[in-house]
Amino acid sequence: MGRLDDKVALITGGARGIGEAHVRRFRQEGAQVVFGDLLEDRGEALAEETGATFVHMDVTSEDDWARAVRTAVERYGRLDVLVNNAGILRHRLIGDMTLEELRRVLDVNLVGPWLGMKAVIEPMKAAGGGSIINTSSIEGYAAAAGLSAYSASKFGVRGITKAGAQELGRHGIRVNSIHPGGIATELALDPEVAEGVAVDGDAFFKALPIPRWGVPDDVAGAAVYLASDEAAYCSGTEILVDGGLLSGPGY
Numbered sequence: 001m002g003r004l005d006d007k008v009a010l011i012t013g014g015a016r017g018i019g020e021a022h023v024r025r026f027r028q029e030g031a032q033v034v035f036g037d038l039l040e041d042r043g044e045a046l047a048e049e050t051g052a053t054f055v056h057m058d059v060t061s062e063d064d065w066a067r068a069v070r071t072a073v074e075r076y077g078r079l080d081v082l083v084n085n086a087g088i089l090r091h092r093l094i095g096d097m098t099l100e101e102l103r104r105v106l107d108v109n110l111v112g113p114w115l116g117m118k119a120v121i122e123p124m125k126a127a128g129g130g131s132i133i134n135t136s137s138i139e140g141y142a143a144a145a146g147l148s149a150y151s152a153s154k155f156g157v158r159g160i161t162k163a164g165a166q167e168l169g170r171h172g173i174r175v176n177s178i179h180p181g182g183i184a185t186e187l188a189l190d191p192e193v194a195e196g197v198a199v200d201g202d203a204f205f206k207a208l209p210i211p212r213w214g215v216p217d218d219v220a221g222a223a224v225y226l227a228s229d230e231a232a233y234c235s236g237t238e239i240l241v242d243g244g245l246l247s248g249p250g251y
């Protein structure tokens with residue numbers, strides 16, 4: 001028996017990285033999955049392999065949200081879980097960043113999840129409740145030089161998560177956030193990001209309480225828990241998946 005049997009989930013940014021791990025794990029745990037992404041080829045290939053449904057989707061578009069939600073309800077009859085995972089990172093000092101770059105990061109990472117929460121309220125009410133899982137970051141607790149936009153978006157995700165928990169609990173909808181740190185994906189390993197953060201990746205990770213890079217499946221485990229009925233009394237909470245990074249001095 002799967003931990004997500006009979007659940008229908010919508011996952012954003014599911015074509016690669018952490019989102020791809022969510023798609024795979026949710027399918028393994030018995031969920032029906034619709035996932036959205038901008039990456040058409042990778043999305044179609046993953047759908048073919050896993051039996052999930054891919055929809056081309058930009059999370060900043062209200063129309064795309066409506067289509068993705070409609071796809072889930074029409075194809076699988078209901079919607080129980082939303083994983084707001086899609087995100088982008090631009091490493092730029094404030095003095096060098098353009099307003100357009102700032103706005104794009106905020107749009108994708110903060111406005112996108114907000115639009116998603118808004119889009120799933122009615123279908124989740126119709127399903128008798130649901131679970132919304134928002135992806136923040138360790139940068140939702142502590143910022144770094146060059147990450148003003150990213151950090152603002154991830155602090156903001158904590159805010160909309162708490163507000164959503166307050167508003168939606170009475171409808172049986174739980175809203176929680178996941179806070180990954182140092183997960184080896186194309187986003188984190190992007191040479192521009194690595195250069196901007198200016199840390200020797202290997203030495204940094206060897207010094208963590210859990211001395212390695214995280215892998216996408218580490219984050220998927222937290223999402224499965226929050227999506228499942230095992231988390232029935234959890235709302236407005238935060239799960240760090242960071243190898244213990246923020247447990248140390250200075251944070």
Ligand SMILES: NC(=O)c1ccc[n+]([C@@H]2O[C@H](COP(=O)([O-])OP(=O)(O)OC[C@H]3O[C@@H](n4cnc5c(N)ncnc54)[C@H](O)[C@@H]3O)[C@@H](O)[C@H]2O)c1
Nearest residue numbers: 013016017018037058059086087137180182183185187188
């Ligand atoms: N990797 C890490 O260490 C780390 C740490 C903290 C938080 N996160 C967060 O986890 C999430 C996933 O990150 P990842 O490391 O897997 O990154 P990734 O770049 O590998 O994957 C992100 C996915 O989101 C998609 N995407 C980007 N913009 C989109 C848009 N406008 N509409 C729809 N899809 C879009 C991308 O095409 C990609 O498939 C992000 O929200 C990221 O901020 C990652």
